[in-house]
Amino acid sequence: MIQNLIFDKRFRSIAFQIILFFAVLFLFYWFAQNASDNITARGDKFGFDFLNNSSGFSILPTLGTWLFDYQVGKSTYLDVFFIGIVNTLVIAFTGIFATTILGFLIGIFRLSNNIVLKFFSSVYVEMFRNIPLLIHLFFWYFAVLRAVPGKREKIDVLGSYAGINVTGLYIPKPLFFEGSGVFLISILISITLAFIMGSYASKLRKDTGQQLPVFQINLGIIFIIPLITFAFLTLKSGYPIELQVPEFKTDGPKLKQGFSKNAGMSVHPEMIALWLALVLYTAAFIAEIVRAGITAIHKGQTEASLATGMTKSNTLRLIIIPQALRVIVPPLTSQYLNLTKNSSLAVAIAYPELVSVFAGTALNQVGREIEMIFMMALVYLTFSLITSLFMNWFNYRIKLVER
Amino acid sequence: MESKYSFVRKDIVNEQPPPLTQVGVTGWLWRNLFSSMSNFNSLTSSILSILMILLTIWLVYFCGGLLYSVIDFAIISAVWSDPDGIKRKVCATVKQGGDLPADWYGACWPFIFAKKKFLIYGRIPTEELWRANLIYAGLVLGMGYIIWEKGQGRKWVGLFMLTVFPIISLILLTGANFKINNSLFISTGVLFLLSFLLGYFSSRNFLGEVLEQFSILFNFISLILFSFFVLLVLFSIDYGLEPIDTLDWGGLLLTLLIAITGIVASLPFGVLLALGRRSNMPVARLLCTMFIEFWRGIPLITVLFAASVLIPLFLPSGADVDKLLRAVIGIILFSSAYMAEVIRGGLQAIPRGQYESASAVGLSYSQSMRFIVLPQALTHVLPGIVNTFIGLFKDTTLVSIIGIFEVMGIFRAASQDANWGSHVQHSTSYLVAAIVFFVFCFGMSRYSIYIENKLSRDNK
Numbered sequence: 001m002i003q004n005l006i007f008d009k010r011f012r013s014i015a016f017q018i019i020l021f022f023a024v025l026f027l028f029y030w031f032a033q034n035a036s037d038n039i040t041a042r043g044d045k046f047g048f049d050f051l052n053n054s055s056g057f058s059i060l061p062t063l064g065t066w067l068f069d070y071q072v073g074k075s076t077y078l079d080v081f082f083i084g085i086v087n088t089l090v091i092a093f094t095g096i097f098a099t100t101i102l103g104f105l106i107g108i109f110r111l112s113n114n115i116v117l118k119f120f121s122s123v124y125v126e127m128f129r130n131i132p133l134l135i136h137l138f139f140w141y142f143a144v145l146r147a148v149p150g151k152r153e154k155i156d157v158l159g160s161y162a163g164i165n166v167t168g169l170y171i172p173k174p175l176f177f178e179g180s181g182v183f184l185i186s187i188l189i190s191i192t193l194a195f196i197m198g199s200y201a202s203k204l205r206k207d208t209g210q211q212l213p214v215f216q217i218n219l220g221i222i223f224i225i226p227l228i229t230f231a232f233l234t235l236k237s238g239y240p241i242e243l244q245v246p247e248f249k250t251d252g253p254k255l256k257q258g259f260s261k262n263a264g265m266s267v268h269p270e271m272i273a274l275w276l277a278l279v280l281y282t283a284a285f286i287a288e289i290v291r292a293g294i295t296a297i298h299k300g301q302t303e304a305s306l307a308t309g310m311t312k313s314n315t316l317r318l319i320i321i322p323q324a325l326r327v328i329v330p331p332l333t334s335q336y337l338n339l340t341k342n343s344s345l346a347v348a349i350a351y352p353e354l355v356s357v358f359a360g361t362a363l364n365q366v367g368r369e370i371e372m373i374f375m376m377a378l379v380y381l382t383f384s385l386i387t388s389l390f391m392n393w394f395n396y397r398i399k400l401v402e403r
Numbered sequence: 404m405e406s407k408y409s410f411v412r413k414d415i416v417n418e419q420p421p422p423l424t425q426v427g428v429t430g431w432l433w434r435n436l437f438s439s440m441s442n443f444n445s446l447t448s449s450i451l452s453i454l455m456i457l458l459t460i461w462l463v464y465f466c467g468g469l470l471y472s473v474i475d476f477a478i479i480s481a482v483w484s485d486p487d488g489i490k491r492k493v494c495a496t497v498k499q500g501g502d503l504p505a506d507w508y509g510a511c512w513p514f515i516f517a518k519k520k521f522l523i524y525g526r527i528p529t530e531e532l533w534r535a536n537l538i539y540a541g542l543v544l545g546m547g548y549i550i551w552e553k554g555q556g557r558k559w560v561g562l563f564m565l566t567v568f569p570i571i572s573l574i575l576l577t578g579a580n581f582k583i584n585n586s587l588f589i590s591t592g593v594l595f596l597l598s599f600l601l602g603y604f605s606s607r608n609f610l611g612e613v614l615e616q617f618s619i620l621f622n623f624i625s626l627i628l629f630s631f632f633v634l635l636v637l638f639s640i641d642y643g644l645e646p647i648d649t650l651d652w653g654g655l656l657l658t659l660l661i662a663i664t665g666i667v668a669s670l671p672f673g674v675l676l677a678l679g680r681r682s683n684m685p686v687a688r689l690l691c692t693m694f695i696e697f698w699r700g701i702p703l704i705t706v707l708f709a710a711s712v713l714i715p716l717f718l719p720s721g722a723d724v725d726k727l728l729r730a731v732i733g734i735i736l737f738s739s740a741y742m743a744e745v746i747r748g749g750l751q752a753i754p755r756g757q758y759e760s761a762s763a764v765g766l767s768y769s770q771s772m773r774f775i776v777l778p779q780a781l782t783h784v785l786p787g788i789v790n791t792f793i794g795l796f797k798d799t800t801l802v803s804i805i806g807i808f809e810v811m812g813i814f815r816a817a818s819q820d821a822n823w824g825s826h827v828q829h830s831t832s833y834l835v836a837a838i839v840f841f842v843f844c845f846g847m848s849r850y851s852i853y854i855e856n857k858l859s860r861d862n863k
Contacts, residue, residue: 139837
């Protein structure tokens with residue numbers, strides 16, 4: 001009887017799994033037991049009620065603090081948590097946007113037959129891939145942004161519309177007046193119209209074979225409708241949107257000199273350094289992905305497409321890019337996730353994103369290690385889950401249909 | 404015969420030299436530079452060509468300027484020596500109390516020379532440096548021998564470097580002589596003897612058919628217990644070495660130590676996790692997948708924070724885990740998840756026929772994995788493993804954030820040293836840090852590409 005069971009493959013596998021399951025369960029039980037003992041020993045108890053306590057530290061003013069109206073002593077640790085998430089997302093989205101453009105450019109440069117571009121992009125990729133992100137970050141923060149002129153001086157960027165000094169980058173701020181809502185709606189309408197136009201043109205092409213110059217028409221739609229609205233609104237009640245240029249005081253009392261707080265927008269040097277480091281570093285990886293994706297497409301595809309009489313731009317648009325994207329998109333999304341995760345390096349220069357503000361400052365004050373690290377891990381796991389869901393969906397959509 | 408064509412050439416035309424745009428320097432220039440910017444056939448291509456010309460000129464100007472400023476910073480304007488030992492003032496401008504002109508901006512090399520010892524060894528006492536030097540020498544010789552292709556028995560050297568060498572290094576660095584409980588010795592020894600005897604007798608069929616099935620398991624367990632016992636003995640012997648506190652380890656030595664420990668320890672875990680994720684057993688698969696996705700989903704910083712605050716909490720009170728060890732445990736867990744994914748890629752590349760024929764000739768699961776699948780899979784993903792190692796090597800910089808002084812930690816501390824405080828302190832530190840990491844990572848990535856090419860040629 002026992003002999004039969006032991007030689008039975010299914011029984012063995014089930015027995016092994018049961019043992020494994022209980023071993024893991026026991027390990028977790030042991031951890032939990034120790035943790036609860038240790039927490040009780042220091043006279044504390046497990047729970048998330050600390051989230052309602054008010055926080056006692058100040059946070060660098062950013063989008064997050066503005067959204068949640070952060071006030072020291074009034075806002076709760078839950079607010080701090082959300083501020084961290086918002087600041088992480090701000091860096092992630094703006095960074096992803098810029099790094100995609102830069103990465104694609106450099107990746108395409110590396111395939112160009114212009115030796116200067118090729119050399120530049122190879123050197124760029126090797127330089128940035130082989131140096132740790134932390135060094136990039138420190139370089140931008142300590143060596144560059146701390147070396148710009150002090151509080152009472154500035155370097156002009158874009159003429160005198162923007163300027164930079166040690167307190168940050170000051171850029172024009174859009175001010176919305178009467179009619180700005182109408183203007184924004186007109187932009188939305190024109191984009192919607194462009195989409196409708198695109199699908200109409202593709203339907204027309206499929207039904208009758210007639211091709212419309214979609215690109216030119218859509219360009220017209222997107223620019224002309226908002227322009228007309230803008231002109232109309234301006235004639236009616238003055239500019240609906242104006243740019244408020246940052247103000248730089250060189251006269252008056254010495255303490256009041258420098259950029260004024262009332263005009264324009266400012267970006268903190270911490271954010272600029274983190275953003276630059278993440279964008280430039282990730283772009284090197286994206287460039288390699290793009291290059292690999294494009295070289296993965298067999299030369300015969302281009303030749304066959306040209307032989308069937310397609311134009312060069314159509315070959316690129318309809319043959320090469322769709323196939324290259326199939327190779328490019330999955331590793332690209334994981335680079336996006338990497339960028340988001342790498343934004344946690346902000347803790348080294350104290351930009352208030354999730355890890356820095358919640359697992360750093362707040363953890364030091366509250367001391368609820370398990371709960372806080374659990375919450376933080378949950379946020380990052382959610383990001384990675386969303387990414388992998390997207391990837392699965394994308395892989396399913398572009399899957400080769402074999403006949 | 405009179406031709407009906409008005410003109411037929413009778414004599415052979417002399418060969419013309421190829422057009423200038425095809426051969427020689429001009430041909431090369433044409434192909435590699437001007438062909439991308441000389442298409443003026445249509446409006447779009449003309450615009451593109453003009454943009455390309457502008458971009459090329461700008462890039463040449465920009466890169467040239469950048470290159471010049473780096474060379475100027477590092478060599479031409481740099482301060483090279485500090486003969487009078489005046490430290491800070493040697494790199495200070497007139498405004499800061501030194502002798503250099505007000506707009507001076509160059510590297511301060513005496514500052515780096517002064518920190519040389521910290522960068523290489525950390526704060527290990529000078530009279531104990533020979534121990535660190537011995538480790539460096541072993542590392543260089545061992546690695547050199549593995550890379551040298553004509554060497555005999557490279558496999559054994561590799562095995563030595565992966566197993567014995569780390570133990571020797573750790574003994575050298577810590578000085579061993581740990582006070583280990585006698586009960587731990589005795590229990591390990593007794594358990595080892597027990598499992599060894601069980602394995603010995605069961606494999607010779609003294610204990611019945613049922614237990615014979617488990618003889619491999621018993622032998623495996625006794626091997627592990629034996630290695631553990633040997634380690635305990637080795638680390639409890641007094642070699643007469645001064646103990647060095649782990650907080651004094653630092654610099655390049657610590658970076659290499661963390662990276663190598665991380666990769667060596669993550670390999671076996673990675674193999675197990677990858678096999679688990681591909682196994683037919685749902686519980687094992689689920690657990691392994693969850694483990695891998697959990698560690699891959701969170702940033703390393705979080706892992707390091709969690710390791711430094713949670714490990715003491717999860718262990719019985721009184722169990723004191725060293726700060727460095729906590730960070731290393733975090734890194735091992737993190738990198739084994741990445742390693743598992745790399746190895747899984749290799750396992751997936753092995754055709755089904757290999758698994759099937761292995762079981763068809765009667766090999767058990769562990770045998771088919773050991774002799775057929777894993778050797779192929781691991782060779783396949785060798786470049787991937789090297790890439791993971793490069794990533795890990797770069798990631799070791801993050802432990803400086805939790806206050807461990809590996810290379811980056813030393814540079815951070817150095818760039819804040821008031822004795823050398825000047826406006827070029829940060830730039831000089833980070834330039835050197837960048838060069839150090841670039842040399843290591845670039846070298847490894849080239850080597851990985853070389854291996855990749857060699858392997859792919861062998862496969863053809």
